[in-house]
Amino acid sequence: MPRPSRFPSPRSPGLLAVACALGLAALGVLVPALVGAWPARPVDPLPAPQRWEFLPVRTHLGEHRALSFDGHVHTARSHDADHPAAGVLELARRVDLDAIVLTDHGSSLAAQDLDRAGYAGPVTALVGEEVGGSFGHAVIWNVPDRRGVFEAASESIEALGAVVRSQGGLVVLAHPGWWIDGNFYDPMRWMEYDALRRGGIGQAIDAIEIWNQVYYQPSRRLLDAWVALLDRGLFVPIVGNTDFHRHPEHELGLPRNVFFCPAAESDVAACLLSSVQAGRLYITDGPAVTLTVAQHTLGESVPTVPGAPLVVSLAALAPEGGTLELYVGHDIVQRFPLPLGERWERTLTVEAPASDSFVRAEIARATPVPHRTPFSLLTNPVLLDAPPWATSRRGPDEGPVRGPLGFSRRDIERAREREARRQAAQQLRRAR
Numbered sequence: 302m303p304r305p306s307r308f309p310s311p312r313s314p315g316l317l318a319v320a321c322a323l324g325l326a327a328l329g330v331l332v333p334a335l336v337g338a339w340p341a342r343p344v345d346p347l348p349a350p351q352r353w354e355f356l357p358v359r360t361h362l363g364e365h366r367a368l369s370f371d372g373h374v375h376t377a378r379s380h381d382a383d384h385p386a387a388g389v390l391e392l393a394r395r396v397d398l399d400a401i402v403l404t405d406h407g408s409s410l411a412a413q414d415l416d417r418a419g420y421a422g423p424v425t426a427l428v429g430e431e432v433g434g435s436f437g438h439a440v441i442w443n444v445p446d447r448r449g450v451f452e453a454a455s456e457s458i459e460a461l462g463a464v465v466r467s468q469g470g471l472v473v474l475a476h477p478g479w480w481i482d483g484n485f486y487d488p489m490r491w492m493e494y495d496a497l498r499r500g501g502i503g504q505a506i507d508a509i510e511i512w513n514q515v516y517y518q519p520s521r522r523l524l525d526a527w528v529a530l531l532d533r534g535l536f537v538p539i540v541g542n543t544d545f546h547r548h549p550e551h552e553l554g555l556p557r558n559v560f561f562c563p564a565a566e567s568d569v570a571a572c573l574l575s576s577v578q579a580g581r582l583y584i585t586d587g588p589a590v591t592l593t594v595a596q597h598t599l600g601e602s603v604p605t606v607p608g609a610p611l612v613v614s615l616a617a618l619a620p621e622g623g624t625l626e627l628y629v630g631h632d633i634v635q636r637f638p639l640p641l642g643e644r645w646e647r648t649l650t651v652e653a654p655a656s657d658s659f660v661r662a663e664i665a666r667a668t669p670v671p672h673r674t675p676f677s678l679l680t681n682p683v684l685l686d687a688p689p690w691a692t693s694r695r696g697p698d699e700g701p702v703r704g705p706l707g708f709s710r711r712d713i714e715r716a717r718e719r720e721a722r723r724q725a726a727q728q729l730r731r732a733r
């Protein structure tokens with residue numbers, strides 16, 4: 302069955318960028334959703350049902366099926382979004398998503414809306430929210446009890462991580478390439494080695510939203526920064542989401558995360574969370590892919606012997622074509638033009654490097670699409686673990702962070718005081 306085109310219309314991300322920035326009025330503080338201030342509008346007209354085909358993968362652990370989710374989705378419980386939760390879930394079904402995470406600004410009330418509406422559809426909805434802090438924005442996933450979230454986010458991402466983790470949830474750094482009004486630190490700084498490494502101030506971050514439909518412009522710069530982290534032996538999984546606020550201005554599920562679940566695993570939410578934590582997923586707005594190295598898939602670590610051959614298996618299905626680029630470390634080792642809409646497969650051998658490295662894939666678009674990234678697919682890496690084996694994914698523990706990055710609590714408090722003084726002065730000016 303032919304799949305519908307993924308690119309029906311260009312959008313205007315500028316307005317939403319402003320709206321999102323305005324949503325964070327002061328450092329570390331997202332005002333809880335102005336519930337009821339924005340009347341919910343049904344998703345109308347609903348698009349025709351789509352069917353997305355993903356490829357299952359066979360690994361050393363057996364057969365895995367592929368499912369997809371969008372992890373950054375707003376409902377009318379956000380002051381800057383339009384649709385009721387049940388409407389968004391129906392839209393998710395139409396665009397063939399298996400799951401979404403509801404991430405309203407400072408609110409998890411959308412989950413109660415779904416309960417009240419008696420939602421019993423096929424799409425799994427996880428409870429989360431979007432919160433702000435000195436780190437910019439983060440989406441937190443699987444946090445049914447939001448008590449303490451606001452205070453923790455205002456304090457630090459470490460404190461936020463503790464609250465979220467106590468419920469089995471995850472912290473995802475949202476659109477990190479964007480300055481948020483009222484913040485004092487370049488959000489890109491949270492993607493630095495010293496921030497994210499073990500013992501670093503951002504070690505509570507479980508994944509990075511490297512691809513965001515609305516804030517798509519810095520994606521390549523973010524990707525380069527993330528690869529530089531991998532080069533230094535630090536792996537934080539990447540995800541891609543839409544930051545959906547309203548239909549059809551935003552297209553739910555473009556991009557989406559495709560994650561792999563063992564055949565016996567029937568709990569979609571549990572598999573989703575463990576896949577993100579491991580990096581067992583890729584991000585796409587059209588094509589499907591599988592990549593294994595010595596029968597290990599994305600996010601897994603392969604113990605290697607320097608110079609030994611490694612079998613790399615690739616498969617792809619790209620409705621719009623494009624070029625699959627296979628990377629070992631930061632080098633492209635092979636480029637494969639993909640046939641339009643036909644299943645493609647290739648097996649090749651690469652030599653295991655002398656030190657830790659990684660294998661990953663991108664698909665470059667056949668032709669540029671306005672308001673889109675130059676790539677249509679990004680994978681998490683398969684990690685190549687050279688001796689000494691079993692090195693930490695977050696790098697060695699080098700003790701507390703020193704040097705100019707040092708977002709010490711004192712720095713943040715000082716910055717906060719500066720901001721409070723600035724706001725007071727502004728109010729005074731306005732009053733005159």
Ligand SMILES: [Zn+2]
Nearest residue numbers: 321431438475
């Ligand atoms: Zn945001």
Ligand SMILES: [Zn+2]
Nearest residue numbers: 373375431544
């Ligand atoms: Zn958002």
